[in-house]
Amino acid sequence: MILLQVQHVARLFGADVLFKNIDLDIQENSRIALVGRNGVGKSTLLKIIMDQQPADQGQITRAKNLTIGYLAQDTGLVSANTIYEEMLTVFEPLRKMEEKIHQLENKIASDSQKVNSKEYQRLLAQYDQMQHDFKENNGYGYQAEIRSVLHGFKFDEKDYQQKINSLSGGQKTRLALAKLLLEKRDLLILDEPTNHLDIETLNWLENYLQGYTGALLLVSHDRYFLDKIAQDVYELTPTAAIHYSGNYSAYIKKKQLRLQLQQKAYEKQQEKIDKLEDFVKKNIVRASTTKRAQSRRKQLEKIERLDKPQGQQQGPHFAFTAEHPSGNIVLNVNEAYIGYQNHAIAGPINIELRRNQIMAIVGPNGIGKSTFLKSILGKIPFISGSSQFGAQVDVGYYDQELHNLTPNKSVLNEVWDDHPTMPEKDIRSILGSFLFRGSDVAKIVSQLSGGEKARLLLTKLALNHHNFILFDEPTNHLDIESKEVLEQALLKFDGTVLFVSHDRYFINKVASQVIELSEQGSQLFLGDYDYYLTKKAEQHLLAEEIKADESQNLAKKSSQTSTSATNYQQNKKLQREKRKLERDVAKLEKQLEDLDVIANSIQQAMSAPENYTDPTKIKQLQEQLTENQQQQQQTETEWETTAAKLEKFE
Structure with a gap:
């Protein structure tokens, strides 16, 4: 079923076209990423879809009674309530139902002497129905759901009574998203939802959205996030919204293939046109061939000429090159503790970084990743321990706060003052490769955007030809095209890189090693970000198994000590019963998993183009889905009963 359609929509500013001929379909359970260059x-x-801005052409059609949740970019929750009070407002109908249930309970109790009366029976029937509806709408679990979502966004119970209007902008944005998730709208439209989120929260949000029952339309610069969530990608261009099936990585590959095919088709047509034009030119004036030339001319006139493929928008193009190689050992960090005012926040940290390696530093917010880089550079002293650079190491540093720029200088002088002997045309040429062209070089640094400042700092780094570069959040202010250029520059760099980043796609792309900082110290993982996640999951599973084994051994030892001959047989019987219940629980859980797989398969079939336009097929699929849901409900009831029996053995 189609929830929303964008049909031939255009946005114009006088004679200027922002975009036109935009078509986009959102179906039930869609997972759509909307991508495109900055400013497209x-x-x-999204605002046109939400009726916040008008469409100059085209229309938006919506399914009847469609509910939409919308998170604009960097929009925070505005409320005089406390955090928990505001989340409770989502469930106001449930809370009113709960209040009515309690009123009915009191009324039924007071009329207990009239058990045979019609009124009493009516009250019981009403009570049963309300109890059923309350349970179906998660009446017994909505408060746990609130706590779960708030915990996912890093709000603990100690925060629940804070007034929302006293929170920071980032906290208000997280709460706005939390409330939208709890509302469970049919369609969720999120514009840069990953802003202000650390990696742990991003992982939680991805897992939550993967199980979200409604449809999703997302705009994000977080390519890893789009890879995890998106199942379709629409690339917005000034003249169309081009659809690609699959996630972001699939989109990149398919777009490249599409551009290659378009280029081949264009070249083939040009070759044909050249031959026809050449024939006409040579033969139009010759009496013996003029008719054939006229025929070729008519062919030329009928050809629908293809536009030359434009490919990617021209972005920055640069490279990092080392003036001279360093020694084999670039950096040694030995038993280092980092922190402030003699208070250690992480350690001991140990690193041996070798030439041409690219190492990413990860860890929770507040653990001191940026502090660690500054301690290596001597800007903040280690609490204890030390670090040493190797032979012939020349260090460059990219500061995430972009403090390594002079606010009152022009772009040209910011670079030229560092290289006064370099000809101005060479400085301008280099700045041009970083997209500072023409009058851009006269801009004052303090007036630049975050992305422009980032590109200017990268310009300075590229010109200094360091053989070891420390980056602190280098992708924070860059658009996707600039991130991709930076990735390629680092992969081709003939030096060594140590960097801090929350951009998981970037880490995956360039890092050959990942070091995790924690309060307990550092741990090295010899692979990219996905490898790091896999090993962390294995470590967690192993720790849980060890904990379970220790618990079992302790329980067994205690049981052996206390078991006597008189209760030995009784214990064996109880163990047999427990094992049977465990098998029954596992069997029921397997049935639930199988039913869930079947339900997903039915839902996918319902959203298939060849089915959702066929009322008979949709009706059959809906009947199958209803039967599946009834089976799930019956199996869940059996599972709850059996699991409750099993809990008595714990």
Whole structure:
């Protein structure tokens, strides 16, 4: 079933076209990423869908009674309530139902002497129905759901009574998203939802959205996030929204293939046109061939000429090169503790970084990743321990706060003052490769955007030809095209890199090693970000198994000590019963998993184009889905009963 359609929509500013001929379909359970270069109008299109801006052409059609949740970019929750009070407002109908149930309970208790009366029976029937509805709408679990979502966004119970209007902008944005998730709208439209989220929260949000029952339309610069969530990608261009099936990585591959095919088709047509034009030119004036030339001319006139493929928008292009190689050992960090005012926040940290390696530093917010880089550079002293650079190491540093720039200088002088003997045309040429062209070089640094400052700092780093570069959040202010250029520059760099980043896609792309900082110290993982996640999951599972084994051994030892001959047989019987219940629980859980797989298969079939336009097929699939849901409910009831019996053995 189609929830929403964007049909031939355009946004114009006088004679200027932001975009036109935009078509986009959102079906039930869609997972759509909307991508495109900066300034193409992604946020504008979302606002048109939400009726916050008008469409100059085209229309938006919506399914009847469609509910939409919308998170604009960097929009925070505005409320005079406390955090928990505001989340409770989502469940106000349930809370009113709960209140009515309690009123009915009191009334039924007071009329207990009239058990045979019609009124009493009516009250019981009403009570049973309300209890059923309350349970079906998660009446017994909505408070746990609130706590779970708030915990996912890093709000603990100690925060629940804080007034929302006293929170930071980032906290208000997280709460706005939390409330939207709890509301469970049919369609959720999120514009840069990953802003202000650390890696742990991003992982939680991805897992939550993967199980979200409604449809999703997402705009994000977080490519790892889009890879995890998106199942379709629409690339917004000034003249169309081009659809690609699959996640972000699939989109990149398919787009490249599409551009290659378009280029081949264009070249083939040009070759044909050249031959026809050459024939006409040579033969039009010759009496013996003029008719054939006229025929070729008519062919030329009928050809629908293809536009030359434009490919990617021209972005920055640069490289990092080392003036001279360093020694084999670039950096040694030995038993280092980092922190402030003699208070250690992480350690001991140990690193041996070798030439041409690219190492990523990860860890929770507040653990001191940026502090660690500054301690290596001598800007903040280690609490204890030390670090040493190797032979012939020349260090460069990219500061995430972009403090390594002079606010009152022009772009040109910011670079030229560091290289006064370099000709101005060479400085301008290098700045041009970083997209500072023409009058851009006269801009004052303090007036630049975050992305422009980032590109200017990268320009300075590229010109200094360091053989070891420390980056602190280098992708924070860059658009996707600039991130991809930076990735390629680092992969081709003939030096060594140590960097801090929350951009998991970037880490995956460039890192050959990942070091995790924690209060307990450092741990090295010899692979990319996905490898790091896999090993962390294995470590967690192993720790849980060890904990379970220790618990079992302790329980067994205690049981052996206390078991006597008189209760030995009784214990064996109880163990047999417990094992039977465990088998029954596992069997029921397997049935639930199988039913869930079947339900997903039915839902996918319902959203298939060849089915959702066939009323008979949709009706059959809906009947199958209803039967499946009834089976799930019956199996869940059996599972709850059996699991409750099993809990008595714990």
